[in-house]
Amino acid sequence: MKKLTSLLKYTFLIISSFISIFPFYWMIAGATNTANQIAEGKLTFGDQLFVNLQDLFGAYDIPLIMWNSLKISGVTVILSLIITSLAAFGFEKFTTKTSELIYGLILLFMVIPLASLVIPLFKMMAGLQLVNQHLAIILPAINNLFLIFFFRQNFKSFPNEIIDASKIEGASNYEIFFRVVFPMMKSTYAAAAIYAFMNSWNSYLLPLIFLQTENKYTMTLLISSLSSASYVANYGTQMVAIIIATIPTLILFLFMQKGFVKGMTGSLKM
């Protein structure tokens, strides 16, 4: 009985792991095959990698699109980390009745889907002449409500005594925040940075609405438009594009596993 349970256990885990990993293998193998071979489900590696790379880099300015993605994500991560953590620190450590009311509203707003705000945002950005500008994607993403919640949960464990002591020594509020709190909460910031990066790197709806010319595209938007192209889709180039778009997040995951898992799953302690 024990042996049978053990066998079932490993069988289940091995099959699940195989299903989880297989699409990654298939994506890499696919990048080396022709569109037809991919459509026919060829499993082995072929010799078309350079052809596919040439097709993709020849048709699109990949370095520019990659740079667009990195720029948007980088700016969004830095600005949103500063602004949301400042707010969370205020909400947690300088609580007033009004601030609690505002915080309650913020929690409430979290259930409103982005799809519901897209039209007003579009009209707003059109009025500001920001359509087809990266700023139209960055601005609405900075004040990430989940990050405010995430930081506040993590600041709960930050000792008040340290804030008081720094105050007595004459440090200003911002000094306390940037010189004392930030260095002490580095792992929280790392997790938040990963969350914010993944969010921005993978964001689809806002780029889809605001970015209209190829030189403004992000990788995510490019993959989507490659896939939905009306002419016969070239699976090989799609595979290469997906791999290129996944490399940064994969590296992030492999080198910062703990922070990655913490960032992706929120305030859980791992």
Next chain:
Amino acid sequence: MQIRSKDKRGRRQNQDVWKFIIFSVVLSSVFLLYPILYSIYLSLHNMQGLQSVFVGFGNYLRMFQDDIFWKALMNNFTFLIFQVPIMVVLGLLMAFLLNTPNLKGRTFFKLALFLPCVTSLVSYAVLFKMMFQMGGIVNDTLMAIGIVQNPIDWLNSPFWAKVTVIIALCWRWTGYNMIFYLAGLQNISDDTLEAAEIDGANGFQKFFKVVIPQLKPVIVFTTITSTIGTIQLFDEVVNLTGGGPSNETLTAAQLIYNHSFIYTSNFGYSATLSWALVIIIAILSIIQLKISNRE
């Protein structure tokens, strides 16, 4: 610790809070509160092109008679009632097995099962679209093993297209939810499991009688977030099935997008649909919280 809010420092705190939250409050007002209010205004107007006509609840009445909207909502709920339970059960099972003592290859399994989370929603949807082609790898494999005789038309049959979306969602999110259960399991003391074992409980009994009840708060949390996620489903269906065949996998969020940017755009009507979606999400969250609090 909160008592001191009445001392000298308490009054200082009052003024200081704004120094921290002001940036966030300004951004919230411009990019959140204003869009919300404007969206309510839009939902009461018929807005095609530049013309705006006040129609009161006209858009809402139209919504109740809009078959496509109800079909899209039904699709959302179909995905929801199949995908969320399957994913929760699989995730629980994985976490439970990963938590057994003396498991060989624990780190590898954990890594492998979480790996789908590094893909963007668009990327994996496009990847799955290629895998589920008529002559593609999935059909090849199923026929090689002998599960099916003829290839399944995954993406173009009303039934199988829905199944494909559900499979894809499970692939991407099961490992993610498993992490929450693993964290929850660490908080269950080994003593209770050992006690159950001494009492003669087998693996299944331990799983259902000891583990599940103690994990309830985590299960409720993941169910709520997954429910909200499924109701807002957009990226995956757009890139996997495009909402087809003939709207069989169309979701509410995609319909809102179509009304705004694809069909002759009517911002007023799509704002109305947006608010219906917000209300549904709010109601579902409240129901789930109520159920979990009552027990």
